[in-house]
Amino acid sequence: MSTRTGHTATAAAKGVRWVKKVLRTGIFVICLLLLAYWRFFVSMDFLPRGERILVSESPGGNQIHLYLCNGGATTSYAIRGEAVTDRGVKNIYWQYDETRADVRWLSDEVVSINGVVLNIYEDVYDYRRNSR
Template identity: 40%
Template sequence: MTVESNAKGTKRKKIVKVILIISFLFTGFIGYGVYWAFFDMNRLPTGEYLTEATSPDGTYTLKTYVSGTSLSADAVRGELVFNKRNGKTKNIYWNYRESTAKIEWLDNKTVVINGHTLEVPNGNYDWRKQ
């Protein structure tokens, strides 16, 4: 094997590595873009206020909203409000083909929304991911 052929092989390996890295980055950006556009709970429509309920210890308030258009069925969005963190909010519930919300706190960290039990603050329900 000559020095020249060895240099060509090394150059090819570098080119292949660069192409693979670019391909992975492109695929990652596309994947994140699809998630952001279609599945990110922070991009849900605001909707009209329905009801709210506060946890027994007052740490959280769950507010629900209904949204829909003439082209789609109604959907209920549940927004968790962190009362002790300056009112910071987080969407934790999104269910399609609903127009009402029944909220029941079982304890300080467990809430039932329309029959779906969630552990707050990290639990969530999104009909698109079920």
């Protein structure tokens, strides 16, 4: 009878270990999927570099660098805009299906890129989240 009880305890312990292993693996896979989603569909930190097509400078010395990003054989071109300021370089504009850019400075901190008005220190336009 003691061997049967010991066997049951061992089987129960194995079952608990198996459940813990499945839960850990499931949580790890979910975390990887969330990270991949953020990396490819939310973050503007990993956009393609592209070919620089325009540099525009504000009266105060801030700059907007615009790049034409080739989408490859299956997707269209896109325009990426980065603000170059005393605070560093930051992507502030990402628009799909565009090949030209019109930049107009409204002040030293506010710029209009293809009709989208952005404060270079506070705003970000990403076509995946914003619509015109």
